[in-house]
Structure formats: structure tokens, C-alpha cells
Amino acid sequence: MSEGSFSGLYSNTIWFPAILLIAGLSLLWMGNRELILFQETLPAYLSLRPETSTIWLLIFGTASSVAGITGLLRGRHSSG
Numbered sequence: 001m002s003e004g005s006f007s008g009l010y011s012n013t014i015w016f017p018a019i020l021l022i023a024g025l026s027l028l029w030m031g032n033r034e035l036i037l038f039q040e041t042l043p044a045y046l047s048l049r050p051e052t053s054t055i056w057l058l059i060f061g062t063a064s065s066v067a068g069i070t071g072l073l074r075g076r077h078s079s080g
Contacts, residue, residue: 017071024064031057 034054 014072014075017068017075019068020064020071021068024061024066024068027057027061027064029061031055031061 031054034051034057038051038054
């Protein structure tokens with residue numbers, strides 16, 4: 001398979017951006033749940049920070065969701 005047809009496969013489909021969007025929303029949901037659990041267990045007098053994994057879930061979830069939405073919107077504009 002040539003390089004041109006391989007890149008054309010991903011640029012003409014909406015599956016990849018849709019999967020990115022679903023994965024991003026899932027990561028945001030998991031990060032939000034961890035953040036809520038962290039806040040519930042945190043006593044009011046302590047000033048601790050959320051775990052690193054929670055922050056990374058929120059960052060990657062946001063980035064993946066934005067990439068998925070952008071890809072879906074680009075696919076809609078190029079095909080229509």
C-alpha cells in the first residue's frame with residue numbers, strides 16, 4: 001500500500017476523530033471521578049493537591065476531545 005493511499009484512508013473517514021472524541025470524554029469522566037473522590041476524602045483543614053494521575057487524565061481527556069471534535073468538524077466541512 002502506498003503512502004498516499006494510506007494517509008488518504010485516515011483523512012477521508014470520521015472513525016478516527018470519533019474514537020478520539022469518545023476516548024477523550026472517557027478520560028475526562030475518569031479524571032473527574034478521581035478528583036471528586038479526592039475532594040471527598042480531603043479534610044477541610046489540609047491543603048493537599050490532587051494526584052498526578054488525575055491531572056494527566058484531565059489533560060489528555062481535554063486534548064483528545066478537542067482533537068476529536070476538530071477532526072469531526074473538518075470531516076464534515078470537507079465532505080459537504
